[in-house]
Structure formats: structure tokens, C-alpha cells
Amino acid sequence: MRKMPSRLRAERKKLGLSQKEFAVKAGVSAKTQTLYENGRRLPDARYLNLIAKEGVDILYVVTGTRSELFLSTAEADLLFCLRRLDDHVPRALTEFMSRLR
Missing domain, CATH: 1.20.5 (Single alpha-helices involved in coiled-coils or other helix-helix interfaces)
Structure with a gap:
């Protein structure tokens, strides 16, 4: 799980969003988003579902493998x-x- 925060950060940046903008779309505070990206807290299923709707490849974030069907x-x-x-x-x-x- 050490690399998950960096993959999450990469997906956010791919969308061209700041942490604050991304946090709003994900239904969390900017502080929580920072904790996720620093690896100090793990996101829950609700968060992952919301960011998937924004175009984040959840399989990649969690496993490091790009989803070909995404x-x-x-x-x-x-x-x-x-x-x-x-x-x-x-x-x-x-x-x-x-x-x-």
C-alpha cells in the first residue's frame, strides 16, 4: 500500500485538479485528501466510488495495474x-x- 498514495496523486494530477478541487469532487475535506496522498490514511469505498465517477482508474490506484476496460x-x-x-x-x-x- 506504500505506492497507493503516489498513484492517487498521479491520477488527480492527470485530471488537472488541485487537492482542494479533487477533495470537493470526492466528498472529503482538503485535509483528508492530503492524508490520503501522504499515505497517512486509507480511503474508503465511498471515496473510491466518487473518484471513479470523476475518471480515476481505481484498479490502478489500488493495485498499480491499469484497467484496460476502464x-x-x-x-x-x-x-x-x-x-x-x-x-x-x-x-x-x-x-x-x-x-x-
């Missing part, structure tokens, strides 16, 4: 919308996006 909330919303379209639209979007690379 989707942020925005990515999941986009996928949900995409799946509701007629079959020809996702194919056209895929073709268009492949040309952007």
Missing part, C-alpha cells in the same frame, strides 16, 4: 450514445476518425 464517465456517456445510433453512423464515425490520425 472508461471515464465522459467516455461511457459517449459510448452509450454511440450504441443508440443507427448502424451506419458508428461506421461512418470510425472511418472519419481514422482519417484524423
